[in-house]
Structures are given as structure tokens and as C-alpha cells.
Amino acid sequence: MTELSRGATPGPPNRKATLPEAPLPPATSPSPSTADEPTVATGTRLLRTEGLTKHFHIGRALSRHRHYLHAVDDLDISIGERQIVAVAGESGSGKSTLARLLAKLYKPTSGEIYFQGKPLSAVRSRRDVLRYRGEVPMVFQDPFASFNPVFRVSHGVMRCLKLHRGELSAGQRHEEAERVFEAVGLTPAADVLQRFPHELSGGQRQRVGFAQALALRPKLILADEPVSMLDVSIRIGLLNLMAQLRDERGVSILYITHDIASARYVADRLIIMYAGRVAEQGPTEEVLANPRHPYTQLLLSAVPDPRAPLGVGAETDRGEPPRVIDPTPGCRFRWRCPLAIDECHQVTPELSQLAPDHDAACHVARSGAEVRAFG
Amino acid sequence: MSSAPGNDVAGTAAALNTTSAVLTVRDLSVEYVMERGTVRAVDSVSFDLDRGEFIGIVGESGCGKSTLLFAIAQLLVPPASITGGSVVFKGHNMVGLTDKQLASVRWKDLSVVMQSAMNALNPVKSIASQFADAMRAHGVTDKAQIAGRSAEVLTMVGIDPIHLKSYPHQLSGGMRQRSMIAMALLLTPDLVIMDEPTSALDVVAQRSLMAQIKELQDRLGFAVIFVTHDMSLVSHFSDRLIVMYAGRVDEFGPTRQVFDSPQHPYTIGLMEAFPSIRGPRVPLTGIPGSPPDLARPPQGCRFAPRCPKVMTRCREESPELYHVNGTLVRCFLHAGDGAAHD
Numbered sequence: 001m002t003e004l005s006r007g008a009t010p011g012p013p014n015r016k017a018t019l020p021e022a023p024l025p026p027a028t029s030p031s032p033s034t035a036d037e038p039t040v041a042t043g044t045r046l047l048r049t050e051g052l053t054k055h056f057h058i059g060r061a062l063s064r065h066r067h068y069l070h071a072v073d074d075l076d077i078s079i080g081e082r083q084i085v086a087v088a089g090e091s092g093s094g095k096s097t098l099a100r101l102l103a104k105l106y107k108p109t110s111g112e113i114y115f116q117g118k119p120l121s122a123v124r125s126r127r128d129v130l131r132y133r134g135e136v137p138m139v140f141q142d143p144f145a146s147f148n149p150v151f152r153v154s155h156g157v158m159r160c161l162k163l164h165r166g167e168l169s170a171g172q173r174h175e176e177a178e179r180v181f182e183a184v185g186l187t188p189a190a191d192v193l194q195r196f197p198h199e200l201s202g203g204q205r206q207r208v209g210f211a212q213a214l215a216l217r218p219k220l221i222l223a224d225e226p227v228s229m230l231d232v233s234i235r236i237g238l239l240n241l242m243a244q245l246r247d248e249r250g251v252s253i254l255y256i257t258h259d260i261a262s263a264r265y266v267a268d269r270l271i272i273m274y275a276g277r278v279a280e281q282g283p284t285e286e287v288l289a290n291p292r293h294p295y296t297q298l299l300l301s302a303v304p305d306p307r308a309p310l311g312v313g314a315e316t317d318r319g320e321p322p323r324v325i326d327p328t329p330g331c332r333f334r335w336r337c338p339l340a341i342d343e344c345h346q347v348t349p350e351l352s353q354l355a356p357d358h359d360a361a362c363h364v365a366r367s368g369a370e371v372r373a374f375g
Numbered sequence: 376m377s378s379a380p381g382n383d384v385a386g387t388a389a390a391l392n393t394t395s396a397v398l399t400v401r402d403l404s405v406e407y408v409m410e411r412g413t414v415r416a417v418d419s420v421s422f423d424l425d426r427g428e429f430i431g432i433v434g435e436s437g438c439g440k441s442t443l444l445f446a447i448a449q450l451l452v453p454p455a456s457i458t459g460g461s462v463v464f465k466g467h468n469m470v471g472l473t474d475k476q477l478a479s480v481r482w483k484d485l486s487v488v489m490q491s492a493m494n495a496l497n498p499v500k501s502i503a504s505q506f507a508d509a510m511r512a513h514g515v516t517d518k519a520q521i522a523g524r525s526a527e528v529l530t531m532v533g534i535d536p537i538h539l540k541s542y543p544h545q546l547s548g549g550m551r552q553r554s555m556i557a558m559a560l561l562l563t564p565d566l567v568i569m570d571e572p573t574s575a576l577d578v579v580a581q582r583s584l585m586a587q588i589k590e591l592q593d594r595l596g597f598a599v600i601f602v603t604h605d606m607s608l609v610s611h612f613s614d615r616l617i618v619m620y621a622g623r624v625d626e627f628g629p630t631r632q633v634f635d636s637p638q639h640p641y642t643i644g645l646m647e648a649f650p651s652i653r654g655p656r657v658p659l660t661g662i663p664g665s666p667p668d669l670a671r672p673p674q675g676c677r678f679a680p681r682c683p684k685v686m687t688r689c690r691e692e693s694p695e696l697y698h699v700n701g702t703l704v705r706c707f708l709h710a711g712d713g714a715a716h717d
Binding site: 091202240258261262264285298299300303305 | 577659660
């Protein structure tokens with residue numbers, strides 16, 4: 001057993017399942033970036049995108065009028081080593097498309113992804129693709145749909161090991177499976193491995209998802225809304241696990257979420273997406289303390305916070321989704337933006353640096369004017 | 376259905392001094408009869424809902440909050456059934472009413488807004504014809520009146536009446552939820568029951584919808600029971616808050632008070648499970664363990680296995696609801712503070 005088996009909390013005597021749901025981190029464990037200074041924000045760059053674009057064709061294949069849904073448009077983002085980068089935005093903002101592009105599930109319409117400096121378009125052979133998928137695995141949103149119900153949970157992790165780490169013997173694979181299960185707080189690992197998905201709670205299943213990813217010795221885990229289907233009391237345990245994987249194993253995580261508060265809790269960097277484009281990005285605390293883009297301000301003003309007094313301002317915004325089918329030039333937030341000027345209707349704003357390491361795509365903010373749209 | 380319906384309900388209501396209450400729930404229990412045993416999903420829940428009041432019910436999945444709503448609206452289907460208690464709505468015990476009797480109450484006096492509007496709206500009928508259906512079923516046959524009222528309620532929820540001609544798939548998620556709410560208001564009910572109506576929406580749309588529900592409620596005076604797993608969502612909108620755990624009410628009090636000084640260890644745990652976007656970043660722990668299997672609930676307090684303040688007594692006997700400064704709390708920590716409820 002490793003030092004990580006500390007996750008076990010004493011189970012109640014008469015419960016059927018005595019598996020810990022949310023192992024408490026020990027008092028000395030590194031808390032999720034409570035430090036004020038950007039701890040690892042300037043780490044070596046692991047992944048970077050350049051003008052990454054994905055358009056989907058809409059309508060019938062042979063129709064004369066071709067319409068395109070601009071799911072992701074001209075995205076320049078980067079993820080450092082040992083970094084949790086949160087991508088936040090409403091549904092339809094392109095955040096899941098981004099994850100799928102990075103996972104090589106979609107081919108970009110244009111633009112390029114560089115992983116450890118090498119372009120992803122050059123990763124073509126089966127062996128190279130397999131290696132990339134091992135280094136950049138994905139954890140899915142729905143723990144109730146992403147496991148095959150007829151197999152024990154050991155099936156998935158053993159298959160991952162067989163496929164990606166062929167050098168291991170059967171015995172070693174089993175040891176490795178137990179090791180990663182313990183690392184994500186699923187103890188006793190030997191017992192949990194033999195269970196069927198329906199015997200585990202949602203939180204435990206999501207941990208299995210992370211264990212599977214971990215078995216591949218990943219550099220970057222793409223986590224698409226990993227906690228949104230879980231109960232609030234369970235979520236924190238998973239978020240703590242993500243921080244622990246970063247701190248103890250040096251894994252980077254792309255954390256896709258619509259929950260800004262949870263992004264703040266774990267993420268080093270925050271990327272706010274709107275209608276397929278980056279609206280704003282920077283170190284999490286900096287973006288939340290000084291939001292420059294009106295959309296970021298709207299998003300922050302709408303977050304329910306029981307500890308805060310009721311804010312005003314967001315009521316007038318209906319939260320209607322933007323048009324991303326054949327969009328015309330101009331800022332895509334202009335229809336909802338109370339500060340929109342003429343330029344916003346004609347020119348698509350580029351990301352520009354407004355503070356050190358803090359970019360926003362807004363004409364008004366770039367002009368130096370103080371942006372106070374919402375909240 | 377063990378409780379006898381209808382008998383001397385008025386007398387009971389008077390005895391309970393709930394004349395201002397539009398809804399009185401007393402010792403309501405619901406059981407699911409399953410292969411592996413009987414699951415008591417709702418266990419002796421009691422509360423009153425005043426006219427125009429907004430009550431929030433929060434809890435984790437499986438705590439019985441949706442089952443409770445379905446029991447109140449008499450929408451339970453086997454294997455679930457009400458095994459005890461009463462639901463007195465406007466002076467009539469709803470438990471045991473026939474479908475025909477219920478039909479006259481539904482939409483007119485009491486309406487339900489379901490979690491997923493996409494599934495609740497008929498995909499092959501326009502919004503207008505679905506609105507007309509509900510109105511015709513309650514005797515409104517005048518076409519002009521139907522059209523007028525449909526346009527009126529749609530405008531009320533902030534949708535252009537032009538969308539009456541639209542089909543559900545032509546509307547955004549937020550608009551579908553809004554039209555469900557509009558439909559619920561067609562016949563000016565006294566009570567609107569909402570089961571996580573905003574869970575499929577983005578924060579901005581969610582916030583806007585909540586504000587609108589509250590505004591309509593203030594204007595039209597209907598009462599609301601709002602079920603959600605997201606405590607922070609109702610924090611600014613509900614008058615009183617019920618925190619449910621494993622089929623029971625664990626804490627019940629004025630919303631502001633519950634948020635400012637939560638008493639039950641479970642409520643405290645829930646409050647501490649939410650990261651905040653303001654203030655200092657602090658490490659959080661959530662609540663260890665998971666909710667109990669209700670087919671085999673733990674002896675004593677159901678939260679005892681996960682409770683950081685558990686005492687020997689908690690594992691042996693079940694706590695009552697105790698009064699603590701105007702809040703009801705099911706916890707032995709407060710057993711000395713006040714007399715047990717009822």
C-alpha cells in the first residue's frame with residue numbers, strides 16, 4: 001500500500017458500502033492554491049494552440065446554401081506544466097469542442113495545436129496517436145453513462161494499461177491498477193476494482209475515470225465538466241483530487257466548467273469563452289478581481305453566492321445564446337453588451353493584453369476606458 | 376393508501392390553526408416497494424405553506440425531495456405510494472382523491488413545472504395549442520379568450536407572443552423553461568410547484584429566470600414550492616428553507632437565518648461545500664461518505680455515519696425536530712435548547 005491510502009475515512013459499521021466518498025486531505029496537504037502569488041503559472045508550456053478553429057457544417061450535405069456553425073474560432077491558448085487551466089463559459093460557447101479538438105477527436109478546420117512544441121497535425125501514425133492519447137486522456141462529464149455496465153470497473157483500467165503500456169506483465173498491470181485506484185482515493189483498491197459501475201456512487205465513478213486517466217501516466221488530463229453531475233457535498237472531494245494530482249504528480253488539467261466558483265477553487269489560470277472565442281484570460285484571481293470583459297462581469301454578477309448580498313444588474317439580461325451560425329464580423333457579445341460602440345458592430349475584437357498576463361477581447365476595454373457593464 | 380381521505384379535514388385544519396395556509400402537509404410518508412425491500416423515501420414530513428409564500432426545498436440526489444413534490448401534487452406512480460399523512464390543499468385532503476377530482480384541481484389551482492422542459496412540452500404541437508389544451512380542459516372554450524390569455528402569460532415571462540406559433544425545438548432552453556412557467560400560470564393557480572426548473576440553464580439565464588419567478592410571484596401572489604440541489608440558488612429568493620436528508624426534514628427555518636447560522640451539521644457541511652467567488656480562497660472538505668441506502672437506513676440519526684459531531688446517542692435513537700431560535704433542527708446537539716416539535 002502506498003502513502004496515498006490515507007484517503008480512507010473510517011466507514012460506519014452498518015453501511016453497505018464502506019468506500020470513502022470524499023477522502024479528506026490531511027491537514028498538511030497542499031491546499032488548492034491558497035497562495036496569492038501565481039504558484040506555477042509561469043511553468044514551461046505544455047500545450048499551445050494557434051488560431052485554432054472548428055466549424056461545423058449545418059444542414060443537408062447537398063444543399064446549395066452552406067451554413068457553418070462557428071464552434072471554435074481563432075483560439076490562441078496555452079497550458080503550462082503542472083497547471084490547472086479552467087475554461088468557463090455558457091453552453092454553446094465552444095468549450096467542449098475545444099476539449100475534443102485537444103483530444104484529437106475532431107480535426108481542426110484551421111489552426112494548429114502544439115503539444116510539447118510539436119504540431120499535432122504531424123501526429124498521424126497509429127503508434128503516435130496512441131501515445132498522444134495516453135499523454136492527454138479525457139475524463140467525461142457523465143459518470144453514469146461513461147462506463148459499460150456489464151463489465152467490472154477493473155475492465156476499463158486494465159484495458160487502458162494493456163493498450164498503452166504493453167511493457168507491463170499481467171501481474172504488473174494489476175498492481176498498477178491498484179496503485180492508481182488508491183491514488184484517487186478508491187480504497188481498498190482490490191475490492192473496488194471488482195465492483196460493477198452500478199455498485200459505485202457518482203463520485204466514486206468519477207474517481208474511476210480519473211484513475212483510468214492516471215494509469216496512462218498522463219501529462220495533461222482533459223476534464224469536461226467532471227463534477228457537474230455530482231452532488232455538492234461530493235464535488236469538493238473531486239476538485240481536491242484534481243489539485244492533488246497537479247501538486248503530487250505534476251499533471252496538468254484542462255478543467256472545463258460552467259461553474260466559476262469551482263474554477264476559482266482549483267484553477268491557476270482562467271479562460272472565459274463566449275460564442276467560440278476567448279473573451280478573457282489570465283491568472284484566475286487576477287481575472288476574477290479585475291474582470292475586463294463585459295461578459296466576464298455579467299457571468300460573475302450572475303453567480304449565486306449565499307454569502308453575498310443580492311446584486312443587481314443581471315436581471316435585464318435574459319441569457320439568450322449568441323448566434324454562432326455564419327456570424328458576421330464584429331464582437332459576438334455586442335447584442336447583449338450595454339457598452340457596445342460602433343466599432344463593436346464592425347470589427348471582431350482581438351485579444352489584447354490589458355495587464356501583465358491578462359488579456360481581453362473588447363474594444364472598449366482596450367481603449368483604456370473603465371469597463372463596468374454588470375455587477 | 377392507508378390514510379382515509381376527506382374525513383373531517385376542515386376540522387383538522389382548524390385545529391392546526393392554519394387558516395392562512397394554502398397547503399398543509401402533515402406526517403407525509405412515501406414508500407417505494409422494491410424487490411430488495413421497502414424504501415421509505417419520504418419520512419413523516421410536515422410543513423405549512425402560506426399564501427404567496429416561497430419555500431425552497433434543498434437536498435442531495437436521493438434525499439426524497441422530488442418524491443415529496445410528486446406526493447404533494449399526487450403524481451406518484453407505483454411502486455411509490457403515500458403510506459401515511461395528509462396533504463391539505465385549500466381545505467381539501469388531496470390524498471386519495473380520484474383522478475377525475477384531481478384533474479379539476481390541476482393547472483387551475485395547482486400547477487407543476489418540471490425539471491426538463493424539453494421533455495415536458497409536446498414536441499409535435501405548437502406552444503399555442505398546448506396552452507389551449509390546458510385551458511379547454513378547464514372549460515375555457517372561447518377562442519379569443521384563449522388566444523388573449525396565452526399571449527398575456529407569455530408576455531409575462533418575457534417572451535414575444537409571436538412564439539405562440541413556435542414549436543418547442545425552435546426555442547432556446549431558457550425560453551422553453553419560461554414557456555413552461557407561462558403555461559403553469561395560465562389559470563392563475565394558488566400554488567406552483569417547481570422541480571429544479573433552472574438546472575439545465577446557464578448561470579446568467581438561471582439568475583434571470585429566478586428573478587422573474589420572484590417578480591411574478593410578488594405580483595400575482597401565488598405560493599411556490601421550489602426544489603433544488605443547489606442551495607445557493609434559492610438563497611436570495613425563498614422565504615423559508617427546508618433542508619432534507621435521507622427522506623427527512625433536517626432543518627427548516629427562515630432562509631436568511633438558515634444561511635447565516637446553520638444549525639444542523641449536515642446544513643453546515645453543505646454550506647461549507649460551496650466554493651465562493653468572493654473572499655479569501657480557503658480549502659474546503661465537503662461532506663465525507665455518501666447518503667445512506669434508504670432500504671437499510673442506519674439506526675438512529677441518518678446523518679450519524681457522516682457527521683463530524685456524532686455522539687453515542689445519535690447512533691442509537693432518532694432525534695426529533697427541536698426548536699432553535701425559530702428554526703426546526705433534527706439534531707441532539709440542540710435537544711436541550713427547545714421543546715420538541717409537535
